[in-house]
Amino acid sequence: MIGHLTGKLLEKQPPQLVINVAGVGYEVDAPMSTIYVLPHVGDAVSLFTHMVVREDAQLLYGFATRTERDLFRALIKITGIGAKIALAILSGLQADELAVAIATEDTARLARVPGIGKKTAERLVLELKGKIGSMPAATGGLKLAAPEVTGGRGDVLHALLALGYNEKEAAHAMKDMAADIDVSQGIKLALKQLARA
Structure with missing residues (x-):
């Protein structure tokens, strides 16, 4: 199996890449999170990969970090979740x-992701709850263990995520917030903090 590729990036046509490794061009499908951090075409690139061998095809998927690959592997084990x-x-x-x-x-x-309905989102939570936090953190300081969210803080986090802020922004805005804070007060404080950033 092919677990890692290092070579020259020949083509970048999302979601597909072509990577030249010692004269062989490997076609690799990658998520946008990986494509965003790729170098320019013609530059050296290194990806963690997952290979799928089927009767009619051999498919290669590439990821910028080991954590992304681990998440991909966890996702495709869930019934109804294919590689796409x-x-x-x-x-x-x-x-x-x-x-x-x-x-x-x-x-x-989760249901806001194209192709994910309410039932699939519920299945993702059911299958992955308690498993994702145990995965190793990615290189680059990515932490997968979710922050402890209880009481008012949890509701404030949900509100910030619903407003479109990512987890990193929300965590920064809530870093000095008391766990039992009133939700509306917490949201106001968090938004003020985010406006200053």
């Missing part, structure tokens, strides 16, 4: 955002 939907999930949510959505059972956030 797993790539869509990783394209629509950063790994840390996915971890928070699973940990806080935020099915509405």
